[in-house]
Amino acid sequence: MSIAVEPSSDELRSFTSWKLDVLNAASADTRLKSGPFRVLYRVVKYMNAVTREAIVSDETLSDDLGVTRSALHDARKQLAELGWWRYRPGRYGRGTIYTILDDNVNGIENRLLDEREIRRDRRNVVRRPHSDGARNVASAPHCEPINVVDKLHCEQDDSVVERRHCDIPQCGPETTSSVVAAPPIHLDTPARRKDGSAIGRSAYTRAHARPSPSGPIVIPAGDDMALLMRLGGGSWVRGSDRLEKTGDASFRRERVKAYGLTAGEVAAIEGRGAA
Structure with missing residues (x-):
């Protein structure tokens, strides 16, 4: 037991x-x-x-x-x-x-x-306060959006249109200025030169110029592909100092349909009729 x-x-x-x-x-x-x-x-x-x-x-x-x-x-x-x-x-x-x-x-x-x-090490990581980040942003170089001017010559009416952008590396190669944030141009709205006189309705100015009654015409900076698309896809190419028309009509029609242009606008852009 x-x-x-x-x-x-x-x-x-x-x-x-x-x-x-x-x-x-x-x-x-x-x-x-x-x-x-x-x-x-x-x-x-x-x-x-x-x-x-x-x-x-x-x-x-x-x-x-x-x-x-x-x-x-x-x-x-x-x-x-x-x-x-x-x-x-x-x-x-x-x-x-x-x-x-x-x-x-x-x-x-x-x-x-x-x-x-x-977990304790992660909690103890010293984080930079938000005020430091704001201070760094404030001390960064300011963008001057109109310190570089590109002049584009339009062969059809012998007009000159300016494109302005920034050359500071932090801002990128071509930063669009806030000056160009204007409503889209309509084909029946005349563009203006620096002196205020109207510019002829070339394909370039009709599609891209922004009317500015108190200042010069400013063309958005950026990739030239945006310009080609607005003119109907591959129907226009940029030469050394002017725009030249190329491509076939079917390709232009596809691009026009994709970017919302009417047949009248296409005709006006290509000089074949009124909008």
Whole structure:
């Protein structure tokens, strides 16, 4: 006849601390799902403080957890494969004997500590206040949108149209000035020279000039492709100092349809009629 040994208070405290370490590590095991963890938690509650083993029948665990025998067997097998316990099925109606293992505890605790340090380092990163960023923007060189002037000659009526842009590298090779933010030109609106006189309706000025009663004509800076598209796709190309017409009519019609020009506008642009 065996005599039950009562653990001392120190042994009980050590056992309780050990159980908490095991459960804490198991809860942080990314391989372990919630169902098997509930089974492990319930078995740990039945552990003996001296032998550190638990003897529990499947009927008791099924009733406590509200799961089927099949689910209980699957969870028990998974916990054994992941190294959280060893178990021996009981014989003659006795309960299953579970031996809890703590082989995974140190590795998981070290991982949690490393992750905590990483999060702390991220929180302690010194961030530059917004006022510093505003100060840097204020001290940057200002864009002068009209310090470079390109003069484009229009062969049809011998007029000269200016295109203005910025030459500061930070602003890009050709930055459109805010001066050109005007409503789109209509074909029946006359363009103006610097002196205020009307410019003839060449294809270039009809499509791109912006009327400015109190200042010079300003042409938007940027890729010449935008100019070609507005004139009907590939129907116009830029020469050394003028625009030349090229391409076939079908290609022009496709571009005109894509960019919303009417047939009358196309005819006016190509000099074949009025809008």
